[in-house]
Amino acid sequence: MNITPDTNVLVRAIVEDDAAQGEFAQKALEAAELVAVTLPTLCEMAWVLARGYKIPAERIASTIRRLSGVENVAVDRAAVEAGLAMLDAGGDFADGVIAHEGRLLGGAIFFSFDKRAVELLGDFAILAG
Numbered sequence: 001m002n003i004t005p006d007t008n009v010l011v012r013a014i015v016e017d018d019a020a021q022g023e024f025a026q027k028a029l030e031a032a033e034l035v036a037v038t039l040p041t042l043c044e045m046a047w048v049l050a051r052g053y054k055i056p057a058e059r060i061a062s063t064i065r066r067l068s069g070v071e072n073v074a075v076d077r078a079a080v081e082a083g084l085a086m087l088d089a090g091g092d093f094a095d096g097v098i099a100h101e102g103r104l105l106g107g108a109i110f111f112s113f114d115k116r117a118v119e120l121l122g123d124f125a126i127l128a129g
Helices: 007-015 019-031 039-052 057-069 077-088 093-104 115-124
Strands: 034-036 110-112 125-127
Touching (some): 007 019, 039 093, 057 077, 057 093, 077 093, 093 110, 093 115, 110 115, 115 125
């Protein structure tokens, strides 16, 4: 079976804060022929792990790298790498993904109120306001 897991399934499989759901999620992910992990799901997952579970960025990056490296997992690798580069530099995973996708869609500038994101993206970004 090919599946697209919701954020809550990935989070349960990772943090195992609910033993039954965690085990079920892990088994379902392992058993699937294909696990299609969307960019919104990864962005939400990174946010939930950081804000809700207070997991450090290094561990989140490692988790995303492990997940995207699993044989049966399909992700937009270029966008994931952009998000990871931002996360590794001290920014938010989602900002890297957003900037990457914006470039693909023809956006010349990442426009944000987030000073840190603008600093990390350099010449490609302008601070709003």
